Amino acid sequence: MIEVVHVNKTFGDNQVLKDVSTNFEKGKVNLIIGQSGQGKSVLAKCIVGLHEVDSGQILYDGRDFTKLDRLQRKEIRQEIGMLFQGSALFDSMTVEQNVMFPLTMFTKMSRKEMQERVDFCLERVNLAGRNKLFPAECSGGMQKRIAIARAISMNPKYLFCDEPNSGLDPQTSILIDNLIREITYEYEITTIVITHDMNSVIEIGDNVIFINKGQNWWQGDRKSIITTDNKEINDFVFASEFMKEIKETMRKH
Numbered sequence: 001m002i003e004v005v006h007v008n009k010t011f012g013d014n015q016v017l018k019d020v021s022t023n024f025e026k027g028k029v030n031l032i033i034g035q036s037g038q039g040k041s042v043l044a045k046c047i048v049g050l051h052e053v054d055s056g057q058i059l060y061d062g063r064d065f066t067k068l069d070r071l072q073r074k075e076i077r078q079e080i081g082m083l084f085q086g087s088a089l090f091d092s093m094t095v096e097q098n099v100m101f102p103l104t105m106f107t108k109m110s111r112k113e114m115q116e117r118v119d120f121c122l123e124r125v126n127l128a129g130r131n132k133l134f135p136a137e138c139s140g141g142m143q144k145r146i147a148i149a150r151a152i153s154m155n156p157k158y159l160f161c162d163e164p165n166s167g168l169d170p171q172t173s174i175l176i177d178n179l180i181r182e183i184t185y186e187y188e189i190t191t192i193v194i195t196h197d198m199n200s201v202i203e204i205g206d207n208v209i210f211i212n213k214g215q216n217w218w219q220g221d222r223k224s225i226i227t228t229d230n231k232e233i234n235d236f237v238f239a240s241e242f243m244k245e246i247k248e249t250m251r252k253h
């Protein structure tokens, strides 16, 4: 579990995060949603230590990241898998080399152990045998799955996904969402997904955190999002006529 406790973050005279407290639960898909510019990325960057908080605590299973020194932070960072927007694969490396990269950087595994781990991770994302391809030879959905294989290669306790569905067609988005959910449940990972995809909210939102005006405005699961009367979240999630219809249909059942 990751706990965020009374976190504040200001840039100049712009207070972006205002006393944000929330929990990201273990073995669950935790979604951060909200309009553009409300502080989602700043919150995520504070959690992984890319921004220092002004005040407050970030607890990784009880370990206060804000109080740790560089080496202690490094230990926690090695427990974090990152899935970046646009996959961020190395174009000059093969699929296998991309997935192996964190293992060569951060572990003392033998070549054989690394190979076994890479094969296992590629198998897990349904890319067995695609080891020698280059990213340019792979579709957008495949690239995302390679990035997921790389993110889980170190057996992470925590998984951060920044807009995992951006640039993907609806069907492939569902496949990626399902994969993220399966992996989260299977390995009991604390997964945090920043998303603008309302389909993901309804499909995989075990714990949804709605950031509005720099605050944790609303929090609940995908079922309570259907029934909430909170105006701002309703306006945001059910903005389109299509989403309004889905809400009405789901409310009736």
Ligand SMILES: Nc1ncnc2c1ncn2[C@@H]1O[C@H](COP(=O)(O)OP(=O)(O)OP(=O)(O)O)[C@@H](O)[C@H]1O
Pocket (backbone or CB within 6 Å): 011, 014, 016, 034, 035, 036, 037, 038, 039, 040, 041, 042, 043
């Ligand atoms: N490094 C920075 N320096 C100064 N201001 C920043 C910095 N990073 C973010 N901000 C400001 O913080 C606010 C929130 O930005 P943030 O990137 O968290 O929004 P977001 O909710 O993730 O939006 P989007 O959905 O568009 O990615 C914005 O006003 C932005 O200008």
